[in-house]
Amino acid sequence: MRTYAGHSSARESNELYRRNLAKGQTGLSVAFDLPTQTGYDPDHELARGEVGKVGVSIAHKGDMHALLDGIPLDEMNTSMTINATAAWLLALYMTVAEENGVDRRALQGTTQNDIIKEFLSRGTYAFPPEPSMRLIADMIAFTVDEVPKWNPINICSYHLQEAGATPVQEIAYALSTAVAVLDRVRPRVPEETFPRVFGRLSFFVNAGIRFVEEHAKLRAMGLLWEELGRERYGVEDPKLLRFRYGVQVNSLGLTEAQPENNIIRIVLEALAVTMGRDARARALQLPAWNEALGLPRPWDQQWSLRIQQILAFETDLLDYPDIFEGSKVMDGLVDELIEGARAEMAVVAERGGAVEAVPYMKTQLVESHRERVRRIEAGELKVVGQNVYTEHEPSPLQEGEDGGIMRVDAAVERSAIEAVGEWREGRDAAAADRALEELRAAAADEETNIMPATLAAARAGLTTGEWAAALRDVFGEYRAPTGVSDAAAAESDEELDDLRERVERVSESLGRRIKILVGKPGLDGHSNGAEQIAVRARDAGMDVVYEGIRLTPARIARTAVDEGVHVVGLSILSGSHAELIPTVLEELREAGADVPVVVGGIIPKADEEALLAAGVARVYTPKDFQVSRIMGDIVELVAQHHGAAAAA
Amino acid sequence: MQSTPDEIGRRLRERDRSAAPAALNLIEDRTPRGREATARLLAEVSPAALGGEAPAHLIGVTGPPGAGKSSLLSALVSVWRERGRTVAVLAVDPSSKRSGGALLGDRARIEHDPRDDGVLIRSTAAGGRLGGLAAATREAAEALAAAFDLVVVETVGVGQSETDVEEVCDTVVVVVQPQSGDVLQFLKAGIMEVPDVLVVTKADLGAPADRARRDLQQAVGAVGAGRVPVLAVSSLPPGSGVEELADAVDAHRAALDADQRRPRSRRMSALRELTAEHGERALRALGGRREAERLLAGQDPRTGTAELVALLERSIEA
Ligand code: B12
Ligand SMILES: Nc1nc2c(ncn2[C@@H]2O[C@H](COP(=O)(O)OP(=O)(O)O)[C@@H](O)[C@H]2O)c(=O)[nH]1
Ligand SMILES: [Mg+2]
DSSP, rough: OOBOOOOOOHHHHHHHHHHHHHTTTTTTEBBBBBBHHHHTTEEEEEEEETSSSSSSSSOHHHHHHHHHHHOTTTTTTTEEOOOOHHHHHHHHHHHHHHHHOGGGGGEEEEEEOOOOOOOIIIIOOOOHHHHHHHHHHHHHHHEEEEETTEOOOOOEOHHHHHOOHHHHHHHHHHHHHHHHHHHHHHHGGGGGGGHHHHHHOEEEEEEEESSHHHHHHHHHHHHHHHHHHHHEEEEEEEEHOOOEEEEEOOOOOOOSSSHHHHHHHHHHHHHHHTSSSGOOOSEEEOOOOOOOTOOOOOOHHHHHHHHHHHHHHTGGGSSOTTTTTTOOOHHHHHHHHHHHHHHHHHHHHHTSSSTTTTHHHHHHHHHHHHHHHHHHTSSSSSOTTTTTTTOOOOOOOSTTTTTTTOOOTTHHHHHHHHHHHHHHHOHHHHHHHHHHHHHHHHHHOOTTTTHHHHHHHHTTOOOOHHHHHHHHHHHHHOOOOOSSSTSSSOOOOOHHHHHHHHHHHHHHHSOOOOOEEEEOOOTTOOOOHHHHHHHHHHHTTTTEEOSSSOHHHHHHHHHHHHTTEEEEEEEEEOOHHHHHHHHHHHHHHHOOOOOOOOESSOHHHHHHHHHHHHTTTEOOOOOOOOOHHHHHHHHHHHHTTOOOOOOO | OOOHHHHHHHHTTTTTTGGGGHHHHHHHHHHHHHHHHHHHHHHHSSHHHHHHSSSSSSEEEESSSSSSSHHHHHHHHHHHHTTTEEEEEEEEOOOOTTTTEEEEHHHHOOOOOOOTTTTEEEEEOOTTTOHHHHHHHHHHHHHTTTTEEEEEEEEOOOOOOOOHHHHHHHHHEEEEEOOOOHHHHHHHOOSSOSSSSSEEEEEOHHHHHHHOOOOOOOOHHTTTTTOOEEEBBBOOOOOHHHHHHHHHHHHHHTOOEEEEEEEEHHHHHHHHHHHHHHHHHHHHTOOHHHHHHHHHHHTTTOHHHHHHHHHHHHHOOO
């Protein structure tokens, strides 16, 4: 058991790690901030508002030294949630070990490194699909002998469910991803090494509130994985064929309304992955009761840790052999899921495999999520406290001065910007230039493994942003498909028809169709909300401009003006709204855009007022789950602002 | 700062980029008030007001959905900017029929520096109940031609597109991806007019793109248009063939007599718009198509399309 941690500066995170290790924690789980995850230095335009926010900022080997100061790397098991820039962060980690006299063969840990789910859900990609896959294959081929105790990749289905995946989709897309990775590694390693490569692959899965079905899902994944190993890859050693997985339980279903109920949901979800011994998780991470409010405080994390401890030590959960053995119901569920997953995997394969099928899978996820949102809105999917049993007593949990969440100090960003500038000044410039050249050459030649040049770059003191920029130069910039364009049109119902009618009326009065820009400023990759808003606005009859995640405020302003939109809707969930929203407003003003701006996402109550005062017209948070109602507001707002005939 | 339509038109004529979005907003406005304002705006940028045909190169980029048009434009825009040319892109997206709304996705594919005033991208939905898109796109192209070096219209379609967009363009580029047989069949069967430039995208896929290029080259040769360039390009970095395509498009423009072609297309557009607005009846009222064409041919060749339509309408009333 360990807690996923990291925030602000390397030094502060180091202190946190040391405290946790002193308390008996045996490993590290490092959370990096979004600039580090996407390959930007703290002083990059896109890093604004995000430095040190959702994790620690690591810009060069000096930061990595500070992060790991005094921690015995040869004894540590370090898990890093890092993907697009995994090769780089591993190189920094190895460099620190090397400079501290630790043999790389002793290093143990995991880099998440599953890029497909970044394109489909998580959003911290940096390079186009093919070069990204090559980086992964290079890392696997490199570590299997050089850093043999390292798990170079952890295939994630967790994030797929968080983006709306059904159980079948979660299984099918994760296993298709594994196939895409293995197929690429196979030609890069000696044949006799390959079964070990297969055995090194582990998974990170989700467990939702329908916990019986979720348990069946894990059994199904185990069976399919073994079958894949035997039949497609000829692996025979049962140890290497075992489906190894860790879990983070579902967070998408955790509510802002009556947030105390979330603890009950978390407990039930934890059961899904612990109930049956034949499919039990090797590691478990639980979110906190205040998931939909903001970042958890130490007390909130402790409460979740206690759930695990009570399950493990007070209950009789771990006392029995597999309790579902021979259960007809369980076997039936498993068979059904296996059948569904096989069919969906065949669709992906037909489209050329997981890499080629990214646009297809993304669209499927957006569709599934839309169905989920629709069912909640219609009351078909009951969410206690949100769409049923909504009357409630005031919650004492949120009474504190902090509103029940953790806050990150904005000064971290300023000092990180200064520090990275000084670092670049202080290093051997000629050596850095040489390393950069070498890196570029390695990147340009597909046959060359990227790791040696990346290690050289780490040693020479290059920065995260420089490493990624060199690769972006060679591989090209990339924007992942948004999945919204091909999402099918909604079935009409009374509410939608009424909305369309209003959109039509206001459009006629305006002279042209209501046009909305849905924008995601900054590095925040949470796209679910923006996607659902974009699709619904389209279904309501509006013209919608949605360019996906990772836009600079300047780009949003330019798009708003050039596209002549009537309203701008911004979505931010990562906590950078206080920095980014005013900047977007400023850019819009400067560009001469006279349009109302609405904002949605994780916006703590205390920040809402400030945004409204800065000129935002409306603020929406997860409690506003009725998207139709939001749409109605927007039509009204457009009508008012642009002096069109009343929408009502 | 609210500008009058005439001011907006004048600013465009002075190549003031900041007037372009307002111009487009007006042009898309289909109310009588908007139509009237558009007419005034367009009068300011008509060939008569400019003292000749707009110097811009009007380029149509068409092809089936997913062929790679927007990605190609992304690559072309950066080549054109390196060459110091300013570019406006009008991206026409197919729209959702049921609701009339549309997700305008082309823009996301066209990478550009948002602080670069030399690029403008505007997305519009094809169709939609407010109607009249074809005319709006043509008018937009005409207006932007006063302010940009290049005006590109991206539309979905193969050859015989229902819009009159191609009529307005100096150069029509048809874009296909490897293994899409339709265009090849259309060309062979002579159903499709031969474009000015043919492009096979996704050249990075190798052999299939190569084969498609050869097949198309042969097909255009067979219908006696062997001079039409057929190019294979890759829009994915590092990219290939994009510079050559930019050259081919330039070469087509250089060989073109715009003073001849544009007045003729304006006359055709005027007739098309008249019938779209008032039906075939309007033509009969003018004594038939032939008679109407003769009426238009008698006008000053620098007369703008909007004025030509107005002239026809007046003739009917008279
Ligand atoms: C799903 C989810 C994810 C998914 C995202 C998938 C995706 N493609 O969107 C995954 C698993 C990938 C993910 C990853 C991360 N997440 Co997350 N995630 C969530 C979660 C559980 C739900 C968000 C969601 O999608 N809800 C469903 C949608 C439909 O609702 P919504 O976005 O709120 O939108 C509604 C309203 O807010 C509003 N709205 C939203 N946008 C807009 C826009 C407009 C124009 C309008 C009108 C309305 C509107 O209308 C919508 C309809 O009701 C939240 C917690 C929670 N329960 O809310 C955390 C949360 C947002 N995540 C968080 C974090 C920290 C992360 C990570 C950084 C974790 C990490 N270190 O790896 C990464 C970062 C990823 C990245 N690149 O940025 C934090 C943010 C903390 C903060 N604000 O201070 C949260 C709050 C959890 C927490 N408490 O720690 N996450
Ligand atoms: N391999 C490859 N794919 C391309 C190329 N150009 C576009 N694509 C892909 O083809 C799909 C459609 O591209 P897009 O530009 O949107 O096509 P459009 O609908 O014609 O505008 C996208 O998935 C692109 O990534 C190319 O040159 N090579
Ligand atoms: Mg396109």
